Amino acid sequence: MNNFLKKLNLIILFTMLAGLFSGCGNSEKSPADEDGSLSVFFVNQDNDQVFSEDTGIKGGEADIEKLLQKLDEGPKDEKLKKILYEKTSLEDYSVDDMKTLNLNFDERYNNLEKAEEVLFRMSLVNTFTQLKDISYMSISVNSLPLTLDDGTEVGLMSAYSFIENAGKEISAYSKTTLHLYFADSSGKKLIKTDKSLVYSSNIAMERLVMDNLIQGPPDGTLFPTVSPDTKVNSIDIRDGICYCDLDSAITDQASNVSEEVVFYSLVNSLCEVRGVSKVQISIDGETDRVFREKIELDKPYTRSLELVSPERK
Numbered sequence: 001m002n003n004f005l006k007k008l009n010l011i012i013l014f015t016m017l018a019g020l021f022s023g024c025g026n027s028e029k030s031p032a033d034e035d036g037s038l039s040v041f042f043v044n045q046d047n048d049q050v051f052s053e054d055t056g057i058k059g060g061e062a063d064i065e066k067l068l069q070k071l072d073e074g075p076k077d078e079k080l081k082k083i084l085y086e087k088t089s090l091e092d093y094s095v096d097d098m099k100t101l102n103l104n105f106d107e108r109y110n111n112l113e114k115a116e117e118v119l120f121r122m123s124l125v126n127t128f129t130q131l132k133d134i135s136y137m138s139i140s141v142n143s144l145p146l147t148l149d150d151g152t153e154v155g156l157m158s159a160y161s162f163i164e165n166a167g168k169e170i171s172a173y174s175k176t177t178l179h180l181y182f183a184d185s186s187g188k189k190l191i192k193t194d195k196s197l198v199y200s201s202n203i204a205m206e207r208l209v210m211d212n213l214i215q216g217p218p219d220g221t222l223f224p225t226v227s228p229d230t231k232v233n234s235i236d237i238r239d240g241i242c243y244c245d246l247d248s249a250i251t252d253q254a255s256n257v258s259e260e261v262v263f264y265s266l267v268n269s270l271c272e273v274r275g276v277s278k279v280q281i282s283i284d285g286e287t288d289r290v291f292r293e294k295i296e297l298d299k300p301y302t303r304s305l306e307l308v309s310p311e312r313k
Contacts, residue, residue: 038062038130040070041123042080047116050123051080059132064093064101067127083120087112091142098215099135099228100156101128109141121157129159135228136215155197158211176205178212179272181265181308182222187257189309190265191222205273206235206242213269225265227252233284240277241300242270247284251292259292264304271303278302 036059039052055062055070068090074082084090088109094102103124112120121139128134136156139146145153152175176197181190195218210232216224229252233245244266267279278300283289287297 038067039127040067041126042071042075042077043083043116043119043123044080047113047119050119050126051075051077052126053077053080059130062131064095064128064131064134067131071127083112083116083123095134099133100215101134101137102140103137104140104143107142109139109146121154125157126159153197156215176208178209179269180209180212180217181225181268182217183225183257183261183265184309185223187223187261190261190268190307191309192268193217193219193222204235206237206244206270206276207232209269209273210235210244210266213265223257225257225262226250237273237276240275242273242276242279243282244270244279245282245285250283259295260304260307263291263295263301264307267301268303268305268308 038055038057038059040055041050041052043050053075055067057066057070068084071082071084074086088111089106091104091106093104096102109117124139125137128137136158138156139154145155147153178195178197179192180195181192183189184191195212197212213226214228214230214232216226216228227249229249231247231249233247235242235244237243250262263281266281270276270279279302280287280300281291281297283291283297289297291297
């Protein structure tokens with residue numbers, strides 16, 4: 001038991017350092033630019049750390065197949081180990097229109113040790129989310145969603161899923177139900193929907209809400225309000241107000257969704273988080289501007305139920 005706790009502490013230490021030195025496990029990291037070289041990530045032999053190795057592949061030349069090839073070649077450092085195609089094989093993969101890479105492994109995946117499996121996922125997420133067209137990743141085994149010991153699905157992962165604390169992530173998952181607001185078919189009303197998921201408990205709930213708004217609605221009866229290219233620059237809660245700073249992609253929304261519906265999709269969803277009564281939106285750090293055409297960003301806003309479709313309030 002002491003050895004296992006020691007490993008968890010090493011993982012925590014490593015992932016905190018990785019956020020400073022290699023960008024591993026940081027949701028704010030940017031995909032490699034055209035000139036920047038991508039890395040691949042490998043688990044070490046002791047199953048307590050993840051390390052990156054440079055591929056020499058430039059961002060503009062990178063794709064999923066090239067990164068898979070580098071993972072298949074294995075690490076150069078003998079202190080690291082190859083898991084892909086050594087302990088489990090990738091049967092197939094797909095990318096959906098929400099920038100999610102779905103990896104489907106064979107049944108040997110279930111034989112990975114617990115710490116090894118979590119770190120392997122961490123290495124895959126940090127490898128593939130470097131690509132500009134990949135924001136999220138999911139894993140299935142024999143075409144069935146990857147589950148935890150209690151049968152709940154792991155679900156979508158981003159690099160943010162492993163920030164600061166991969167060690168805690170090994171044993172500390174939480175279940176929650178998010179209350180999110182998306183557009184109806186007219187683009188003039190909001191529809192409230194509940195989304196149940198399992199998440200790493202070190203992720204702040206307000207960040208989880210924003211990530212899932214950006215991912216879009218869970219079914220085809222609802223319509224997205226936020227561009228999938230939107231980046232969260234920062235988000236935190238102070239004195240009951242959620243301060244959410246987004247990049248300019250938040251204004252790049254389809255014209256058939258009204259300005260108010262987009263804006264209150266954010267406000268209403270974030271106001272569902274415990275302890276949040278108001279939301280202050282800024283764009284690239286600026287509040288002395290308008291949201292799209294007429295909503296002033298110089299003050300916090302409370303939720304608006306007038307825009308919510310009555311039958312699904």
